[in-house]
Amino acid sequence: MPNMELKIEKIRNGTVIDHIPSGMALKVLKILDIDENVKTTLSIGIHVSSGKLGYKDIVKIEDRYLASKEIAKIALIAPNATVNKIKDYEVIEKYTVTPPSEIIGIVKCSNPACVTNAKEPISPEFYVISTNPIRIKCKYCEREMEGKDIIQNII
Amino acid sequence: MMLKGKDIISIKDLSEKEIFEIFEVAKEMVPIAKGRSLDLLKGKVLATLFFEPSTRTRFSFETAMYRLGGNVISFADPKLTSLSKGETLADTIRMVDSYSDVIVMRHSYEGAARLASKFAEHPVINAGDGAGQHPTQTLLDLFTIWSHIGKIKDLNVGLIGDLKYGRTVHSLAIALSNFGANLYLVSPKGLEMPDHILREIREKVKPKITDDMNSIIGDLDVLYVTRIQKERFPDISEYLKIAGSYRVDLALLEKAKKDMIIMHPLPRIDEIAPEVDYTPHAKYFEQAFNGVPVRMAILSLVLGVR
Numbered sequence: 001m002p003n004m005e006l007k008i009e010k011i012r013n014g015t016v017i018d019h020i021p022s023g024m025a026l027k028v029l030k031i032l033d034i035d036e037n038v039k040t041t042l043s044i045g046i047h048v049s050s051g052k053l054g055y056k057d058i059v060k061i062e063d064r065y066l067a068s069k070e071i072a073k074i075a076l077i078a079p080n081a082t083v084n085k086i087k088d089y090e091v092i093e094k095y096t097v098t099p100p101s102e103i104i105g106i107v108k109c110s111n112p113a114c115v116t117n118a119k120e121p122i123s124p125e126f127y128v129i130s131t132n133p134i135r136i137k138c139k140y141c142e143r144e145m146e147g148k149d150i151i152q153n154i155i
Numbered sequence: 156m157m158l159k160g161k162d163i164i165s166i167k168d169l170s171e172k173e174i175f176e177i178f179e180v181a182k183e184m185v186p187i188a189k190g191r192s193l194d195l196l197k198g199k200v201l202a203t204l205f206f207e208p209s210t211r212t213r214f215s216f217e218t219a220m221y222r223l224g225g226n227v228i229s230f231a232d233p234k235l236t237s238l239s240k241g242e243t244l245a246d247t248i249r250m251v252d253s254y255s256d257v258i259v260m261r262h263s264y265e266g267a268a269r270l271a272s273k274f275a276e277h278p279v280i281n282a283g284d285g286a287g288q289h290p291t292q293t294l295l296d297l298f299t300i301w302s303h304i305g306k307i308k309d310l311n312v313g314l315i316g317d318l319k320y321g322r323t324v325h326s327l328a329i330a331l332s333n334f335g336a337n338l339y340l341v342s343p344k345g346l347e348m349p350d351h352i353l354r355e356i357r358e359k360v361k362p363k364i365t366d367d368m369n370s371i372i373g374d375l376d377v378l379y380v381t382r383i384q385k386e387r388f389p390d391i392s393e394y395l396k397i398a399g400s401y402r403v404d405l406a407l408l409e410k411a412k413k414d415m416i417i418m419h420p421l422p423r424i425d426e427i428a429p430e431v432d433y434t435p436h437a438k439y440f441e442q443a444f445n446g447v448p449v450r451m452a453i454l455s456l457v458l459g460v461r
């Protein structure tokens with residue numbers, strides 16, 4: 001992708017999350033807990049032209065490698081994303097994301113009557129009941145959520 | 156002893172084997188529920204936490220505990236508890252759990268009983284969480300069918316009325332499909348069984364869906380009637396029309412099998428004509444009575460004395 005090279009530089013060490021659905025890059029940062037206190041250099045491409053998806057987002061995080069749990073979380077909103085581990089400008093490992101079997105504290109339940117939305121000392125918890133498309137079920141109220149519902153409720 | 160220490164939150168938490176264990180014990184409890192008391196739960200304390208109103212469920216749990224020689228602690232009005240001062244449910248549960256051996260709870264939040272089970276060391280029994288689960292109602296419904304007909308598999312069971320908002324009918328439908336009963340779902344337009352429940356049912360059986368009770372009444376072994384709530388209709392005349400066409404009366408029963416049983420979770424308003432009470436089909440008062448032996452069985456099993 002010659003165009004891409006011009007827009008976002010290669011990184012020396014760190015992680016490249018590629019093939020994120022267009023517009024979802026900021027949500028990916030959110031689930032990786034990257035906020036205003038960030039200590040590493042980030043490059044973010046939003047709505048970048050891509051042969052595979054039409055348009056995609058791409059996130060490059062310097063000097064940070066992701067734990068497998070973090071990679072699994074990305075699958076919630078970007079099921080076709082790829083995660084590349086970069087060392088000395090080379091891809092040393094490449095993962096496709098797969099969702100975890102349980103999700104704790106990343107998504108809140110979309111049911112306003114669910115006890116997890118009351119002021120109680122608990123985190124929302126879900127079972128992943130299907131992966132493609134992703135469908136999750138609240139462990140408390142048993143409400144099922146999918147697609148947009150999940151994205152809108154990422155904490 | 157399979158159920159010792161177990162929380163009863165959702166009917167889906169119970170295996171078929173555990174459900175039948177509850178039935179067998181409940182059957183033995185019937186004479187005790189009718190007045191021959193026992194000391195099985197002597198010294199045990201049940202805490203009933205009804206944050207939402209209840210008549211049958213609360214009375215039958217308390218009766219079950221007293222008939223087995225146990226004691227009950229309770230509050231008269233949830234408005235007078237420390238929850239109304241802003242205490243979390245989690246803290247209330249921790250406190251009550253330290254005073255009792257088993258907790259029965261009804262709360263408006265969905266999932267509240269699951270939360271309680273996380274904070275309580277003793278077993279928690281869900282007596283209804285908002286529009287969510289009410290597993291002991293499902294168990295007494297299934298027990299009523301089983302004790303009358305001797306089986307659940309392959310029976311033709313008609314669920315009639317408000318299948319959309321009726322809480323009891325959702326978990327009952329799922330449980331019946333797990334047991335291999337044939338389901339007939341009969342409801343007025345707009346009050347049909349929700350899609351997510353249908354999806355679960357269809358994993359096991361193919362339900363027949365209709366809005367015409369007359370067309371299926373002759374097939375049924377069990378007719379389970381639920382209340383159509385007035386408040387669901389903006390127009391009272393629309394309600395009266397619908398309620399009229401879903402009323403079970405003697406004329407409808409002429410087409411029914413002789414040994415078909417009629418059930419209803421109660422309270423009943425207009426959906427079953429009073430003259431039906433005197434036919435051998437009517438089992439709804441017995442069903443309400445079964446709340447006691449079934450809850451006796453559950454209490455004694457989770458407390459490990461059976």
